[in-house]
Amino acid sequence: MAHSNPTYLLVHGSGHGAWCWRDVLTEMARRGLSARALDLPSHGADATPIAQVSLEAYRDAILADIDAHAGGPVVLVGHSAGGYPISAVAEAAPDKVARLVYVCAYVPCNGVSLADRRRAAPSHPILDVITRTNDGLAFQFIAAKAPDALFHDCPPEVIGFAVARLGPQAIAPQETPLPLTAAYASVPRSYVICDHDRIIPPVFQATMTLDWPATSVHHLPSSHSPFFSMPARLVDCIVATPTKCPAQAAP
Template structure:
């Protein structure tokens, strides 16, 4: 049995993991999902959100060694959390997530990909502090293999995403390097190109890189399969 913390990606919240919590619990794990600052039910103003605030929220949710799963943009805050304090992080699992390169922000990483299919689905706010997901492109980019009711569930809950955390460059050090890592690559991903996911995971132990034939949102399209995949990575 493992302690597992699930961390959502851009514009989402803890709500996106609703269908994964039960299957992981049934597999014997103690599992939780959190809202990052300004997401879900967290009241933090968008203008106050930083990458380190995200990372501290993750660390604050940990009381003992925990397997931390980060989806998409959450690859950055889970990595930063491990660099700040690896003592309570047993393993990082990147779910079709961005893996930081030295002196790169998430925005920089996105631009290093061979293509940027996500851009058509994003709309920047007038004040420049955030972006939102255009509902007319949401299914195509994020949820193409998800049931209709799950897509509507997501559309009803998506929130604006603070830009500053994604524009913050980081270089990770020895603390981060000390934490075991795994990668779940989603081969039908319409947001983060699968070939770029393979590039980001190229220096991971090959035994810790697995594949799911899903969209960017396996927590809605194949939650039982995702639970089994996380369970396999959590079991030595």
Template sequence: MTELLLIHGTCHGAWCFDRLLPELHQRGLSARAIDLPGRDGSPTTLDDYVRAILAAASPDTILVGHSAGGYAMTAAAEAAPDRFRGLIYLCAYLPAAGLSLADMRRAGPSQPLMPAIRLAEDRQSFTIDPALAPAAFYQDCPPDLAAWATAQLCPQPVLPQQTPLWPTKAEPLPRHYIVCENDQTIPPEYQRQMAAHVPQDCRHSLPSGHSPFLAMPARLADLLARLCLGILE
């Protein structure tokens, strides 16, 4: 049975999809989320991410990657493209050949997240300033929900975001991109630039900030259900 596997982004975890998963299940979709390794700040590589995703994947998995999760899921699809039915990028980094996620972040028209990043003394991980997190990640969420989410944030290992990819094997897989038009974390114009690498009819948008799984989970679930149906047809 086809399953959606949700991959979180920077400093997040499976918890961020808590409001989305019930909506997906109500629409008859099998879906779950995983924690990527290194959330305790321990040394972690992009290969560790790949192993975690492959261990969680079933034979017909559709991956949904949010933000930095787009990089992790692409790396997993590169490692074993036959394990996946498709890739859905949710305001996510769609890797460019030879660039790391950090390279792509720097290449964007602006870097809204940078003022909120606090690098650890050993330079192996970073966190997000709690005072700046609501504006950085949860622009259109109610204050109490943004506060709850901010309290869940964890350290982000640096190395996975400094590792370049040369995607080739994943490119034949069906790919969709969802632009979040009010995103203040990854500029929407940069998202549209990345989305240009998928076919026109595979580009979609939501009137959302960076975290539609919290701000509009029902609307996001409707869109994901439609995209899954298209991938499986």
């Protein structure tokens, strides 16, 4: 499934939007790489009501974007909760995905929801920095706590830019189990562990990739937001093709 000149499609995580990839897209353009980012349903400029958001809607939005741009295959890059939608795409249409790149992201287990995956971690720092919306359908990052939790190693300009754009995150897609088969397992994958992450414990990121080939796991001395704190180094990791990245064992 090699692709000599791949296109990179960047998928954001909880409460974020395509805006979080601003500096990464600039860096990729500087290198002459083909890359784009999208807003998942109800995020960024997308006006889908929270009540209509599902993991399937996330998956279908990514597939629609791929199909709108010649059908791929693309390298799908998922940040944080974005690990689940990109995995759902690989399960549904492995021929459209050249590689999956998880950036301090949740790696799914067969039949397990993202929320249950998070609950399996040794600690849950995100619970201290979010609050549920009044309708109970979503959660939001607490603005006063977001800078230290998400962006503690980012420039002040970035913190103001990002905190102002954080939005609600629908709970339903994160409580939805994701069945996985050999289709997902056939897609090569790599991971970027962020060693100073205050949202997803770095030790849990390491646990999720424990049995991966060493050449497919990268480390950055970054917060949960390497796209802002060290975009050039993140791009280095995203574009790195593992020297040996065989199809994964079926989950």
